[in-house]
Amino acid sequence: AEERLSLADPEWSDVHVVTGALKLFFRELPEPLVPYELFDPFIEAVMMEPWHTDPLGDGGRSGAGCGAWDHPPTLRIPRVMERVDVNRMTRQNIGIVFGPTLLRPEREPGSLAVGMAQQNQAVELLLAHFDRIFPA
Numbered sequence: 001a002e003e004r005l006s007l008a009d010p011e012w013s014d015v016h017v018v019t020g021a022l023k024l025f026f027r028e029l030p031e032p033l034v035p036y037e038l039f040d041p042f043i044e045a046v047m048m049e050p051w052h053t054d055p056l057g058d059g060g061r062s063g064a065g066c067g068a069w070d071h072p073p074t075l076r077i078p079r080v081m082e083r084v085d086v087n088r089m090t091r092q093n094i095g096i097v098f099g100p101t102l103l104r105p106e107r108e109p110g111s112l113a114v115g116m117a118q119q120n121q122a123v124e125l126l127l128a129h130f131d132r133i134f135p136a
Contacts, residue, residue, distance in 0.1 A: 019097070026101045034103040034126070042103060042122040043115075081127070091127045095120040 005012075012018055026033060034042065080089050089097075099120035126133065 023098065023101050026098070032102055032104050034122075036106040039103060039105050042125065043118050046118050046121040046125055091124045092120075094127060095122075095124040099123040 007018070080087065080094065081091060084090055099122065100116055103119050103122050103126075105115070
């Protein structure tokens with residue numbers, strides 16, 4: 001039988017418990033939210049100098065860099081950033097917290113620390129250009 005949880009229960013009142021559960025959920029998915037096949041293109045986009053000018057390498061065409069992403073995430077992370085004055089969750093902070101969970105290579109690299117900064121930046125890139133990557 002499926003267990004139902006209520007976020008109104010006191011055990012969920014600590015935001016760290018909720019975010020920890022969310023990160024665990026994403027970590028346990030058989031494939032990360034950003035599919036394995038898009039890992040390298042996102043990391044390559046991050047390594048562009050400067051990556052914020054044309055990060056998708058598509059001359060500004062909407063969504064051109066994510067043809068393989070048939071089912072984009074339905075997370076409302078951009079809404080979390082709207083409350084940055086209260087929650088302090090800037091794009092950079094969200095990248096640090098969720099980067100290694102949402103975007104990871106199919107095979108773990110020898111050095112985890114090397115790729116982690118790029119994973120964080122890739123999530124920042126995704127958030128910075130969310131509307132271009134996933135047009136309404």
